[in-house]
Amino acid sequence: MDVADLSPAQARERFRTGERVPTAGWCRSWTQANLIAVPSELRYELLLFAHRNPQACPVLDVGEPGVWSTELFSGDLRTDLPGYRLYRDGRAVADLDDVVAEWRADLVPFLIGCSFTFERALLAAGVPVRHLEAGTNVPMYVTSIPCESTGSLAGPLVVSMRPVPEELVATAVEVSGRYPSVHGAPVHTGDPAAIGVENLAAPDYGDPVEVRAGEVPLFWACGVTPQQAVLASGVPYAIGHLPGHMAIMDVRDDHYRVA
Amino acid sequence: MDVADLSPAQARERFRTGERVPTAGWCRSWTQANLIAVPSELRYELLLFAHRNPQACPVLDVGEPGVWSTELFSGDLRTDLPGYRLYRDGRAVADLDDVVAEWRADLVPFLIGCSFTFERALLAAGVPVRHLEAGTNVPMYVTSIPCESTGSLAGPLVVSMRPVPEELVATAVEVSGRYPSVHGAPVHTGDPAAIGVENLAAPDYGDPVEVRAGEVPLFWACGVTPQQAVLASGVPYAIGHLPGHMAIMDVRDDHYRVA
Structure with a gap:
């Protein structure tokens, strides 16, 4: 099955x-x-x-x-x-x-x-999801973006990444944006260095995926962020x-x- | 001034x-x-x-x-x-x-x-706000709608009411709906009895306002609700x-x- x-x-x-x-x-x-x-x-x-x-x-x-x-x-x-x-x-x-x-x-x-909750909707809209094709875990990265802190909890934003063909970036943004309670639209599109991600091939969690010519890395806020705050705090x-x-x-x- | x-x-x-x-x-x-x-x-x-x-x-x-x-x-x-x-x-x-x-x-x-935060937007869209015209407090009512409870806090939803001319109900819904962080669109439109409000002339908080012929009472979720939970709990x-x-x-x- x-x-x-x-x-x-x-x-x-x-x-x-x-x-x-x-x-x-x-x-x-x-x-x-x-x-x-x-x-x-x-x-x-x-x-x-x-x-x-x-x-x-x-x-x-x-x-x-x-x-x-x-x-x-x-x-x-x-x-x-x-x-x-x-x-x-x-x-x-x-x-x-x-x-x-x-x-x-x-x-x-x-x-x-x-x-993962909106990946079915991405596929239905024709947006490929590389880690599903590869049968691997999604790559996740610790960024340089600080979260809003509380008295005793602070830490950086963690993101998941999916490479998307340039012509489908707008579709991926729109489709995931319809699911605001499960991270919604990407927090960043394009240059990984802009959010402190040095090396896409070496994710902090999960497995690396191939980013092909003509594809743009899209970064979504990730629910591993609270665990990163547990570590940082x-x-x-x-x-x-x-x-x-x-x-x-x-x-x-x-x-x-x-x- | x-x-x-x-x-x-x-x-x-x-x-x-x-x-x-x-x-x-x-x-x-x-x-x-x-x-x-x-x-x-x-x-x-x-x-x-x-x-x-x-x-x-x-x-x-x-x-x-x-x-x-x-x-x-x-x-x-x-x-x-x-x-x-x-x-x-x-x-x-x-x-x-x-x-x-x-x-x-x-x-x-x-x-x-x-x-109150979106009343400026209502006025700008041509929706009259009766308690502003009257210079009184907005009428508020304790409804029969239970809130989602926690272990130690429970209570009914409190609403504020503004009478709106029938032809402007859709506008009032749309305009207030643009402010989801300050209660957003109404929770109920029309018959007060449907949400357990017996008498519009006797609000639980604030002052009554006139509902004129051709006007519909619109009810918005109200931030007095936590105080009602304090009472009820x-x-x-x-x-x-x-x-x-x-x-x-x-x-x-x-x-x-x-x-």
Whole structure:
């Protein structure tokens, strides 16, 4: 069965039983989301950070402290993503297949929009998506653009990149712009150096993709940004997803499409 | 000097020295905002409540605990609004000219968008605004529409009402819809009973206005909604503005206009 045809529940079952794989292209028409879970005493700071950086950190759902499912994610947030990253004192200390043992009772999970959600719409509009063609993870880069900070959270914007043929740039901007809750239109188009990205061939997260002659790199705000803030701000304890290895939600991508 | 021509600083000076008056029509082209200040232990709940009810509770700015000015409000939040309402244990216990003595060190102030901000645009589009013509406060009503709740905050949606000639309803919807951060388009048009409003002549807050033959009542989400949640949820301590007696911000109304 093509992974695009799986239901969210079927995909979660595969991830729960050990498959560690990027989720671009999985579960066509379903929304995907980033996970960041922080101790309860940091939940206000994280929600305020998201509010101040809505394009990078669109909050789709928030859980209660210690609870591992939410209104829009009926699975188990501790096991049903294909990969997790554990943070202590501002360092990534482990990549894990599940975080059952690490899910402290005071953790509050936030589900943040992901640009994989509008890739179906890009394809439908005739915009090719290179990492889908290649079967790899999307390339992500830490930029030189600072986020709006809060008292205890600060960090740079992280972006995902898709190379788009020049003649389709406007289409890609317009189509993704219809999904403002899952990052919307690109934050930058063209020269990577202008946003502090030195080398497209060496992404900070995910896999590199080929940029062909006549193609322009388009950069979208990325929901890994809160994890970068956790790193930059020395947060004592947090759990994120492995970049590109998303939570597949119980809500359709069309739900986030605006007219 | 016409109050429409005052700068925010000039208006705040007048409120600080004792003028208690609704602010509709004051400081043309400047943004107005609702105030709700809650103890620090409730700030997450309030921010989450606002996030879940964005049309009623668009957060324009948030202050640090105990601080009485913010990035977008350079005045003194304890004195520079024309009127305040003090809440204890879910009851309104006093209306005050200032809250210097009541501003506890753990209070976190939230400034929430106000529909007065788009009234200049309504007038410019030829839509009359009855309470401006009458020189009274806008009428506000507690509806039967429940807000999305959080663990400890729940309550009904509050709306403001403006009667609009039938032939201008579409214009009023379109023009206010360009200001989504200050409540945007109406939440309801027409029959008040459909949203639980029994008697237009007896608003829950503000003053009644005449609805003339050929006019339709238009109802907009109102930033008094968080104060209604404070009442409905038995919040131990909070400070709000007197409804219609707003904070006048250091940011232009055009800042919240979208294309």
